[in-house]
Amino acid sequence: MSRADAVLAMTADRRDLHAHAEPGWCEVRTASLVARRLAGLGYAVRVGREVVAADRPGLPPAAELAAAYDRALAAGADPEYAALVRDGFTGVVATLATGRPGPVVALRFDIDANYGHESADPAHPAERDGYRSRVDGVHHSCGHDAHTAIGLAVAHELAAAGGPSAGEVRLIFQPAEEGLRGGPAMVAAGVADGVDVLLGCHIGVQARETGEVVAGYRRILASHKFDVRFRGRNAHAGISPHEGRNAVQAAAIAVQNLLAISRHGDGETRVNVGTIEGGETRNSVPAHALLRCEVRADDNAILGYLCDRVEEVVRGAAAVTGVEARVETAGGAAGADSTPELAAVVGRVAAGVHGVTRVRDTADFKGSDDMSSFMNAVQDAGGRAVYFGLGSRLGDVHHAPGFDVDDDALVIGRDVFLGCLRELGVLG
Template structure:
């Protein structure tokens, strides 16, 4: 391996070993910021690049403070820790060549998932001693994305004479649950961007392959629902209770019956239901975690509004209160050929088998907010996928990637920076 490839593997394994959930990426972001500063980038971090009122589903202040102490104890860079201590963990690193040219932005994400990593002996991170030290894990490749972002920064700093204009590297928190991008968009981080490229590893694309524009992402809304009733003795005075659990159960059944739309793909799921405190107590509270999806933003809005109607109807039927909170959101977006085509050519020059576009369904992504913002102001945007061998599917306890993909990703993205800034 060359020096950069070794470094990419080192970074990736370190981030994998110390995963952090959305808006808690304090160790990760401070180490990233320190490396970017060392390379010579201008750093903006925390509230500078995030709109506080647009952070969806942010952890509690207590959880955030506790995690800050964990980050400090586990090697976070003290210089930047105060900047991210309240959970605003986004970073924008800018390289200004001083020469006329466009502004390019590359986005990578940093957060992990609440999944307990496999302890089977065959699991490579366990055998090679970089399995997660936490109850969370990087089960979607964001550790690889963050490392690719740092690798790209390294190549930019070492080869800046090949570039023109400005390059912005966006390290986004809280992609899981589609929560973090909108806050950075609303903070204006892509207001000056002409070309935008988001990157993901895996998603069914095989090793040594590349997709320059993945257009299969569904718009989505993540909803937390709380039903509030009145507790009572289930045997002695059942008529005095207002059963929140019954309202929630009714909602779950009827949410599954929301009519699908003829205009395109639609999805709905209730992933969690929590209720009750004892077998002889009428439940006074119940919580649901719900998500809707649609092939377009309009279709997702149809699903979301129908779902909210069902939820309110269930509450009214059982005479309980209900609260509905939007905790995550992604819109639909289509990649721009003006940036996908050059990216496709760069991937082929890296030695990858590349295709310009894929429309296969691939879940949801809040990078679509960045794409939409750039396109609306006359710029071009795409979401590319770097193929890799996977040990298991995304969001699986045995998830792992082929680390040979890391350098391929860095080289492809750097080639695109050279091409797009010299056209």
């Protein structure tokens, strides 16, 4: 396929995925079409329960999972694979193995979208060009549609080349990165077992110009995602307020004090309360409230400090208001750093890729990503792992309503992956 044709094909894939955005554990259409495409290219494909462990944190309610399945079928999902990935088992792993000596090289691509409403501003590229998300309240505001399109393009070129010349190439299409849920579940299912070399990329993080490449991120932050549920007692707000126990009051106290947790002097720390819900009606003391929150740190010990403080704050808010409270884990992953030697390979390859104008050796990621789960699994077993940055002009910052990427960056990402496979000796 010519470079121009590749750009058109990747753009079409990315915009189709963008228009049919699916949140974590609900990526039925995406996973089924990826699996069907890869099977058609001759890959050995495993999906669903074969590659995703049963313990999946942050699983949506059954009604949301069922609605996602029905919506996916109506939007053209492959029925055979959709049935295998439904109910929150939306992972895909595709392998080309030669049976000849050589490394097992895995490439990881995340596939999920974010909750949130996409911009309808006529100047927003997705609105202007007709690929704005058709799923209300869900859109690709972190670039995972781009990652998936790159993965499909790599798969196509690898198959067109007759497959790897040695060893094995394993393509991992991971659900539920948002909330750090899918990576740990796939690692627990053994997806990273036996991997010698792992590569992945993120578009636009610390690289905001098309043509820029960060050869390997460092300091991917460890993070713990959690929900706090407060349970109080209803009472008439006018006649008998003293009989009630106000869960919303407890939540409000907790929000203020969670955000006031002292940051740690030994490293980067982050605290965020993302949503607050509660109450039943205007004239009743509210009996329930829910907070969805996260903490992050660049050191697992510091993350432990934050988690301990969270527990203390929640207990204190519950005690002062006389309500019950519990903290539930909703996701999380440890921190990670790219293997320097492998980042150097990425840097050498990127420097020779058409369209690359600047290569930086490294940059702090400054966020969290459950690519770290795969990286730690591979590195702990003696292998090498890298997460590189793919530069792109952005319509807005990540997780914002106007986020969008430059489709011209996609072919650069494809070529960096393919060049690394050649450099590693698994592609002739």
